[in-house]
Each structure stands twice: as structure tokens, then as C-alpha cells.
Amino acid sequence: MQVDVKVNGAPESHDVEPRTLLVHYLRDHCGLTGTNVGCDSSSCGACTVHLDGEAVKSCTIFAVQVDGRSVTTIEGMAAADGTMHPMQEAFHTNHGLQCGYCTPGMVMAATSLLEEIPDATEAQVREGLEGNLCRCTGYHNIVKSVLACAKGSEK
Amino acid sequence: MIPVAFDYRRASSARHALELLTEHGDEAKLIAGGHSLVPLMKFRLATPSVLVDIGRLDDLSYVRESGGHLRIGALTRHFDVEHDPLVASQCGLLAEAASKVGDPQVRHRGTIGGSAAHGDPASDIPSALIALRATMVISGLDGDREVQADDFFIGFLETAVSETELLTEIRIPKVPDAGWSFQKFNRRAQDWAIVGASVLVDGDDVGIGLVNMDNRPVRASSVEDAVRAGADAAAASAHAADDRDAPSDLNANAEFRAHLARVLVRRGLEAAGRS
Ligand SMILES: Cc1cc2nc3c(=O)[nH]c(=O)nc-3n(C[C@H](O)[C@H](O)[C@H](O)COP(=O)(O)OP(=O)(O)OC[C@H]3O[C@@H](n4cnc5c(N)ncnc54)[C@H](O)[C@@H]3O)c2cc1C
Ligand code: FES
Numbered sequence: 229m230q231v232d233v234k235v236n237g238a239p240e241s242h243d244v245e246p247r248t249l250l251v252h253y254l255r256d257h258c259g260l261t262g263t264n265v266g267c268d269s270s271s272c273g274a275c276t277v278h279l280d281g282e283a284v285k286s287c288t289i290f291a292v293q294v295d296g297r298s299v300t301t302i303e304g305m306a307a308a309d310g311t312m313h314p315m316q317e318a319f320h321t322n323h324g325l326q327c328g329y330c331t332p333g334m335v336m337a338a339t340s341l342l343e344e345i346p347d348a349t350e351a352q353v354r355e356g357l358e359g360n361l362c363r364c365t366g367y368h369n370i371v372k373s374v375l376a377c378a379k380g381s382e383k
Numbered sequence: 384m385i386p387v388a389f390d391y392r393r394a395s396s397a398r399h400a401l402e403l404l405t406e407h408g409d410e411a412k413l414i415a416g417g418h419s420l421v422p423l424m425k426f427r428l429a430t431p432s433v434l435v436d437i438g439r440l441d442d443l444s445y446v447r448e449s450g451g452h453l454r455i456g457a458l459t460r461h462f463d464v465e466h467d468p469l470v471a472s473q474c475g476l477l478a479e480a481a482s483k484v485g486d487p488q489v490r491h492r493g494t495i496g497g498s499a500a501h502g503d504p505a506s507d508i509p510s511a512l513i514a515l516r517a518t519m520v521i522s523g524l525d526g527d528r529e530v531q532a533d534d535f536f537i538g539f540l541e542t543a544v545s546e547t548e549l550l551t552e553i554r555i556p557k558v559p560d561a562g563w564s565f566q567k568f569n570r571r572a573q574d575w576a577i578v579g580a581s582v583l584v585d586g587d588d589v590g591i592g593l594v595n596m597d598n599r600p601v602r603a604s605s606v607e608d609a610v611r612a613g614a615d616a617a618a619a620s621a622h623a624a625d626d627r628d629a630p631s632d633l634n635a636n637a638e639f640r641a642h643l644a645r646v647l648v649r650r651g652l653e654a655a656g657r658s
């Protein structure tokens with residue numbers, strides 16, 4: 229089936245089987261390998277992307293389901309000139325990653341969270357990231373990174 | 384994990400979905416948010432040969448006031464139920480239950496109708512629908528029929544919706560002044576409930592739905608009867624596991640689940656204002 233998706237603002241069109249998951253459409257057909265597969269069973273959030281601006285798990289969606297819609301991946305977060313998105317910058321500054329495997333998903337989930345709750349508190353950040361697992365950091369610096377981007381935080 | 388290959392058909396209207404279901408019979412399966420079905424397909428526990436996608440039926444995503452009821456479209460996502468001001472003010476219990484489903488990513492995709500039609504005893508939403516005495520509107524090519532929540536959940540992953548029907552709407556009596564509490568016991572963030580309880584206290588009346596206490600979402604009728612007969616929360620909640628066939632699994636055996644049900648129902652009743 230021909231599946232057309234606007235990915236990071238650019239039109240993509242690929243002939244894929246209906247059973248192709250969105251994460252495989254992005255990685256194997258669009259060549260965007262920033263989105264990781266962790267658990268492959270809807271639990272870890274490593275595969276999180278934005279669908280029309282909202283965080284979703286791309287391992288739990290068939291690409292055909294999003295035909296005609298807009299997807300943003302981690303590759304679409306930095307500006308055209310390479311300037312990092314403030315959330316990426318905050319992860320960098322606050323050492324919000326170690327191995328980095330969970331990071332693309334964390335950044336996508338965190339930006340979606342602050343879109344919905346711009347002045348999120350620490351408790352709201354911790355709860356808002358419950359769909360994303362990190363095996364390295366102990367979460368402390370991830371939460372710190374997200375809070376640094378929340379409205380009302382001292383930059 | 385890759386599901387078995389299937390044909391994909393996108394429904395352009397509820398009627399089109401019903402026609403596709405009739406055309407393909409038991410080969411076909413509806414997909415709404417896909418957040419119960421896609422994991423099952425990836426594990427190859429579900430192997431439909433035709434998927435009928437109702438995820439684009441935006442006219443089935445709504446919350447409306449209609450006399451003494453709220454009418455909620457089956458395709459309304461958990462996220463939208465959680466944040467809808469009418470749901471919050473008229474049946475806060477449902478908003479709270481929706482806010483506890485999985486994680487934000489799951490709530491951006493999963494729908495109230497999918498949660499109900501899946502008929503999973505471990506699911507949060509059905510317990511609230513039972514406590515709130517919801518009416519389920521089921522549509523077929525011959526028209527609509529209404530089924531009470533108590534008669535909707537028939538068995539394990541089995542509901543009153545037949546293979547050629549669609550759950551289109553859920554009607555919930557408005558209870559703006561009722562006390563309520565949603566109790567969910569789990570060990571880790573994002574997890575399903577090991578046991579859960581939806582408790583509604585509306586004047587002298589009470590409604591209690593249980594999560595994961597039988598092969599289907601169930602009502603705690605013995606507790607409700609005890610409350611109506613004047614028992615306090617401690618005495619009434621002792622009946623929370625009466626006549627229940629609770630599952631045993633790696634998280635909890637049936638005996639521990641019975642204990643949890645009694646504790647959660649007591650806490651729920653007290654939090655809802657019935658001590
Ligand atoms: C990681 C994860 C964690 C989760 N945690 C929880 C949790 O804590 N609590 C909880 O309650 N749920 C949880 N869920 C499940 C979630 O609530 C699902 O969204 C919901 O159970 C199903 O809704 P859906 O729209 O995704 O349905 P789908 O997966 O699309 O469909 C489910 C079933 O219902 C049928 N169906 C769907 N819509 C209709 C309709 N309108 N009429 C007739 N049949 C229909 C389908 O054919 C299918 O058989 C979790 C899911 C995931 C992936
Ligand atoms: S890979 Fe999608 S949630 Fe883990």
C-alpha cells in the first residue's frame with residue numbers, strides 16, 4: 229500500500245505492507261534511524277515520536293493508520309541550521325543521558341508533555357514520563373533537564 | 384515482532400465499517416486506537432486477515448450533554464475524556480479513571496470504545512462504566528440497540544457487541560454532586576491494575592465496579608447491598624470479593640487479590656464520602 233506521511237515537514241511516500249509498523253516505516257523506509265526500538269512491546273517509550281504534535285509509541289501503530297498525517301521524529305527537532313531544540317540543549321547541559329538509547333524517546337515525550345503542561349512541576353514531569361524507561365540515569369538528570377525547559381524555571 | 388499479514392480497509396463512516404464487517408465476517412477485526420489490538424497482533428495472539436480501521440471516524444469522537452446524561456462517542460480518546468470539562472464536572476470518576484490508563488502516549492491513542500469493547504477484566508475504564516451505570520449504544524446495519532454496562536461485559540474479552548456490530552456511543556447519567564473515588568493498586572508506574580475499584584456514592588445510592596477480580600469487569604453487588612442496608616465502609620467492604628473468581632498470576636494470587644479488593648473498596652467508599 230502506498231503510505232504518504234509528512235515526516236519532519238517533508239512529504240514521504242512509500243509502498244509498504246499494511247503490517248509495517250510506523251517505527252519501521254521511519255527507520256527502514258525514510259532512513260530516519262534516530263527513533264529507537266527498545267522493548268518492541270509498547271512499554272519502554274524509546275520509539276516515541278509526535279503524531280500531529282502529540283507523543284505516541286511508533287511501535288504500536290501501523291504506518292497505514294497515519295497515512296496523510298504529520299509525524300515529527302528526533303531528527304526534526306533541531307533547527308535547519310543545526311541549532312538544537314531547547315529540550316535537546318537541556319539534556320546536554322544537565323547530563324540527562326548516559327548511553328543515550330532512551331534519549332530520543334525521552335526528548336519527544338518531554339516536549340509533548342510541556343506542550344500540554346508548560347509549567348509542569350517535578351511531580352508532573354515524573355508522572356508525565358511514566359511511559360519512558362531509562363536503564364542508566366536513574367531519571368534524576370532527565371527530570372532536571374525537563375524542568376529546566378518548563379515555564380517559570382530559572383534558566 | 385511482526386504481525387501476520389492482513390488486508391487493510393479504512394472505514395469512511397460508521398455505516399461503511401458495518402458493511403465491511405458484514406462483507407468479511409469473522410475474518411475481520413475493527414481497529415480503533417489499536418493499543419490493545421496491535422500488541423496482541425504483534426504477539427500473534429490475534430491474527431485477523433482484514434483490519435477495518437475506524438480510527439478516522441471523527442464524528443464518533445465527542446462529549447455532549449443530553450438531558451440527564453452525557454453522551455460520549457466511542458472513538459473519544461482517553462486523553463480527551465481525561466481533559467473534557469463536561470466529564471470532569473458531571474462524572475469526575477470517569478475522568479479520573481481515564482487519566483490512570485497506561486501512560487500519556489497510550490492515552491493519546493486508546494479510545495473509550497476500544498477499552499469497553501475489548502472487555503478486558505484488567506482494564507480501568509469498564510469499572511467506571513459499571514459504577515456510573517452507563518448505557519452502551521451498539522449499532523448494526525439494522526439500527527441501534529442499548530445495553531446496560533452490567534449486561535455488556537459477558538466473559539473474558541467478550542462483550543455484547545457481535546462481529547457485525549459497532550459500539551458507537553456510551554451514555555452516562557450525570558452525577559455532578561456525587562462523591563467518587565478511583566482506586567488502582569499496581570507496583571510500578573504505567574502498569575495495569577493488579578486490582579482496582581471505581582466507587583460512586585450518590586446520596587443513599589452507591590455504585591462499585593471492580594478491576595481484575597473476575598474473568599470480566601464486574602459489579603461489587605454484595606458491597607452495594609450492604610451499604611444500602613446501612614453498613615459502614617468497613618463492614619460493607621468485607622464483601623468486596625464475595626462470589627468472585629479472581630485470577631491468580633505472577634503479580635498476585637486470588638487470595639491476595641481478594642484482600643486488595645476489600646482494602647481498596649473500603650478506601651474508595653471512605654474517599655467518596657461514605658464512612
Ligand atoms: C503500554 C500500554 C499500557 C496500557 N495500560 C492500560 C491500563 O493501565 N489500563 C487500561 O485500562 N488500559 C491500558 N491499556 C489499554 C488501552 O486502554 C487501550 O487503549 C484500550 O484497551 C483499547 O482501546 P483502543 O482504542 O486502543 O482499541 P483497539 O486496540 O483498537 O481495539 C480493541 C478491541 O476492541 C475492538 N473495538 C475497538 N473499538 C470498537 C468499537 N467502537 N466497537 C466495537 N469493537 C471495537 C477491536 O476490534 C479490538 O478487538 C494499555 C495499553 C498499552 C499499549
Ligand atoms: S519500543 Fe515502542 S514502547 Fe518500547
Ligand code: FES
Nearest residue numbers: 326328362363364
Ligand atoms: S541513557 Fe541509557 S537508557 Fe537512558
